[in-house]
Amino acid sequence: MSSGEVIRVIDLEKVYPRGVHALKGLNFTVKRGEIYGLIGPNGAGKTTTLRIIATVLQPTRGDAYVEGYSVSRDPDMVRRRIAYLPEDAGAYKYLTGIEFLEFIASFYTDDRERMHRMISEAIRISDLGDRIKDKIKTYSKGMLRRLLIAKTLMVHPPVALLDEPTSGLDVINATRIRRIIKKYAREYGTTILLSSHNMLEVEYLCDRVGIIHEGRIIAEGEPRKLMEEYNAENLEEVFAKIVGGEK
Amino acid sequence: MKTLKLILIKELRSMIRDPKILIAMIIVPVVLTAIMYGAMIGFIGQTAREALTMKGVAAVYDEDHGNWSKYIIDEMNKIGVETISVNSEEELLETIRNNRALLGGIVIPKGFSENISSAKPAKIYVYTVVRSINVLALTRMSRLPTLINNIGRNLTLRVVSEKGVSEEFVRKGVKSVGIAMFKDRMVYGTDMEALIGSLVMVSIFVPLIVLILSSFIAQLSATSIAVEKEEKMLETLLSLPLSRLQLIAGKILASVIIGFIGLILYGGLFAWYFTAVPSAASGGESGVNILSALSNVIGGSVLSSMIASLVGVVLFVLSLAILLALFVEDVRSAQIISGYVVLPLGIAIFLALFVDPASMSQSSRIALSLIPLVNIGFIVNMGFIGDYLSLTLIPVSNLLYAGLMMYIASRIISTERVFTMKLFRRRGRYRGLFRRR
Numbered sequence: 001m002s003s004g005e006v007i008r009v010i011d012l013e014k015v016y017p018r019g020v021h022a023l024k025g026l027n028f029t030v031k032r033g034e035i036y037g038l039i040g041p042n043g044a045g046k047t048t049t050l051r052i053i054a055t056v057l058q059p060t061r062g063d064a065y066v067e068g069y070s071v072s073r074d075p076d077m078v079r080r081r082i083a084y085l086p087e088d089a090g091a092y093k094y095l096t097g098i099e100f101l102e103f104i105a106s107f108y109t110d111d112r113e114r115m116h117r118m119i120s121e122a123i124r125i126s127d128l129g130d131r132i133k134d135k136i137k138t139y140s141k142g143m144l145r146r147l148l149i150a151k152t153l154m155v156h157p158p159v160a161l162l163d164e165p166t167s168g169l170d171v172i173n174a175t176r177i178r179r180i181i182k183k184y185a186r187e188y189g190t191t192i193l194l195s196s197h198n199m200l201e202v203e204y205l206c207d208r209v210g211i212i213h214e215g216r217i218i219a220e221g222e223p224r225k226l227m228e229e230y231n232a233e234n235l236e237e238v239f240a241k242i243v244g245g246e247k
Numbered sequence: 248m249k250t251l252k253l254i255l256i257k258e259l260r261s262m263i264r265d266p267k268i269l270i271a272m273i274i275v276p277v278v279l280t281a282i283m284y285g286a287m288i289g290f291i292g293q294t295a296r297e298a299l300t301m302k303g304v305a306a307v308y309d310e311d312h313g314n315w316s317k318y319i320i321d322e323m324n325k326i327g328v329e330t331i332s333v334n335s336e337e338e339l340l341e342t343i344r345n346n347r348a349l350l351g352g353i354v355i356p357k358g359f360s361e362n363i364s365s366a367k368p369a370k371i372y373v374y375t376v377v378r379s380i381n382v383l384a385l386t387r388m389s390r391l392p393t394l395i396n397n398i399g400r401n402l403t404l405r406v407v408s409e410k411g412v413s414e415e416f417v418r419k420g421v422k423s424v425g426i427a428m429f430k431d432r433m434v435y436g437t438d439m440e441a442l443i444g445s446l447v448m449v450s451i452f453v454p455l456i457v458l459i460l461s462s463f464i465a466q467l468s469a470t471s472i473a474v475e476k477e478e479k480m481l482e483t484l485l486s487l488p489l490s491r492l493q494l495i496a497g498k499i500l501a502s503v504i505i506g507f508i509g510l511i512l513y514g515g516l517f518a519w520y521f522t523a524v525p526s527a528a529s530g531g532e533s534g535v536n537i538l539s540a541l542s543n544v545i546g547g548s549v550l551s552s553m554i555a556s557l558v559g560v561v562l563f564v565l566s567l568a569i570l571l572a573l574f575v576e577d578v579r580s581a582q583i584i585s586g587y588v589v590l591p592l593g594i595a596i597f598l599a600l601f602v603d604p605a606s607m608s609q610s611s612r613i614a615l616s617l618i619p620l621v622n623i624g625f626i627v628n629m630g631f632i633g634d635y636l637s638l639t640l641i642p643v644s645n646l647l648y649a650g651l652m653m654y655i656a657s658r659i660i661s662t663e664r665v666f667t668m669k670l671f672r673r674r675g676r677y678r679g680l681f682r683r684r
């Protein structure tokens with residue numbers, strides 16, 4: 001494995017208990033500092049892939065590596081290198097925003113100074129202002145999502161796994177979050193693996209995308225190159241052409 | 248250790264701020280206690296009523312040989328109590344000690360009839376042998392004192408109406424003085440009914456506490472994983488750099504701490520009720536007697552057996568609840584499922600109150616000591632009877648059951664299956680999506 005490859009997924013398969021074959025041999029790699037987007041229709045296997053890399057689920061066959069550590073054999077080492085934002089994550093309703101951030105941060109550092117920096121950064125990312133001192137119970141969906149993005153990025157993980165980071169956000173908030181994600185990848189060299197339905201978002205954000213369909217990557221590359229290759233106006237068209245052409 | 252601390256703090260904080268779980272936690276034992284208490288009261292009232300038309304045999308030492316002592320004996324016979332007359336206090340003690348079938352004995356002292364004839368207060372001594380600290384045995388013991396109290400009351404009324412009123416007589420009248428005979432000592436009390444009432448309470452106290460503690464802990468630990476799912480935090484937690492074992496331990500510890508706080512509150516309340524209320528009702532004097540009766544019953548071996556059993560019970564219920572938590576998806580079903588554990592336990596414990604180990608063979612007592620959880624209700628009585636084998640078997644068996652349960656639970660937890668299994672259940676909607684294709 002070359003040192004530039006932070007995430008490497010090899011022949012990944014996942015069969016869920018009731019026999020659902022969600023991933024059927026997935027292969028891709030993500031380089032350091034890169035923003036990589038997994039795109040595909042509902043049920044394609046995006047969330048399953050992210051969960052396996054986040055060590056929440058175990059692969060049925062194949063493996064995934066984060067900075068060289070196997071998610072199935074070394075999950076503890078992997079966990080220390082990632083921060084994961086699940087698709088429909090919540091937060092403890094009865095804690096305040098700031099208490100929640102403290103709770104998460106304490107798993108990553110014992111140093112008060114560093115913890116303090118993480119939290120002030122999170123407050124900035126979430127843009128919650130004084131509401132950060134309110135109970136999470138009182139937050140709107142968008143506010144909650146912002147808080148969760150902040151808790152994911154504030155720890156400066158080598159790898160951030162974001163499952164539909166902007167889902168539930170309005171255009172203004174979504175744009176802000178995209179800008180922050182991009183800034184993070186550049187400034188801190190954070191490697192970002194995200195999933196999305198929104199092809200425009202992916203075009204704007206990602207250095208490379210993998211189009212995932214029925215548990216396999218069916219095309220991969222820089223958004224612009226993909227569009228050129230398939231002679232398409234946008235990624236949506238690329239996807240339609242690939243899926244249509246295969247039939 | 249850090250994870251454990253963080254989880255613990257978070258758990259305690261959320262629990263205190265989220266009254267939902269705490270309220271349910273308080274309501275369940277209140278309801279259980281109320282039901283148990285109501286059933287108890289009904290049962291005791293029933294036996295009190297039976298006492299007035301009871302059959303049985305009692306020993307009588309009539310030192311008075313007067314017309315009023317004869318009246319007392321006649322009244323007893325009228326109700327259906329046969330009397331055996333004995334000729335000394337020693338003989339009376341020996342008779343009632345050696346004959347389990349006897350209700351007890353009474354001594355009508357010299358000068359009884361004379362006192363009454365001259366409208367002075369008079370006393371009857373009622374002896375009862377306490378053979379077992381058990382609801383059934385104790386209510387049986389309360390029959391003779393109740394009967395003599397009633398006869399005395401009637402006699403007082405009769406004298407008052409026939410002879411006119413002496414103020415002192417109306418106040419004191421014909422009083423029965425209860426003497427409770429334990430294994431090797433006698434406790435003199437003014438009010439035998441109150442004393443027996445308190446002993447009944449003591450015999451209910453321990454099982455009740457066990458029931459409440461297990462209901463607290465079962466609810467808390469069954470809900471604590473469901474809470475993570477309901478708050479949609481489980482996935483995030485599982486991806487954090489924390490030890491899963493400590494995660495579970497933190498949750499369990501939080502449950503145990505809150506459970507014990509609840510236990511102390513409830514225990515304090517009951518202890519106050521059991522000691523303060525009966526002694527207040529009988530003018531303070533019997534409070535002392537209840538304490539000395541208790542110290543008679545609870546010795547060091549009972550206490551250590553009790554503590555070890557409690558530890559076993561706590562671990563057993565905890566692991567059981569965690570196993571059950573595997574099948575729950577949200578807080579409400581967790582509470583329902585913990586109810587499924589606690590309710591049959593409550594019923595079993597209640598039924599066990601009416602089992603009197605004192606009247607059983609050694610082998611049946613051993614069998615009783617092996618019933619998980621319920622056996623803890625027999626500890627006080629086993630100690631009282633002096634069955635040290637059963638007294639040892641109870642904590643040992645409880646700890647063994649707990650070990651077994653914990654082994655099963657840890658087998659499941661350590662494979663991470665505990666989390667993924669639940670995760671799958673929660674995501675039922677994916678199945679729908681899949682079918683769509």
Ligand SMILES: Nc1ncnc2c1ncn2[C@@H]1O[C@H](COP(=O)(O)OP(=O)(O)OP(=O)(O)O)[C@@H](O)[C@H]1O
Nearest residue numbers: 016020022042043044045046047048671674677681
């Ligand atoms: N817990 C589960 N149990 C059984 N099957 C599951 C489970 N989770 C997901 N699946 C199945 O696995 C496949 C991939 O699902 P996944 O959630 O990874 O898709 P996705 O690409 O994230 O979809 P979406 O865009 O809707 O979020 C689907 O067919 C889904 O039905």
Ligand SMILES: [Mg+2]
Nearest residue numbers: 046047048087
């Ligand atoms: Mg998804």
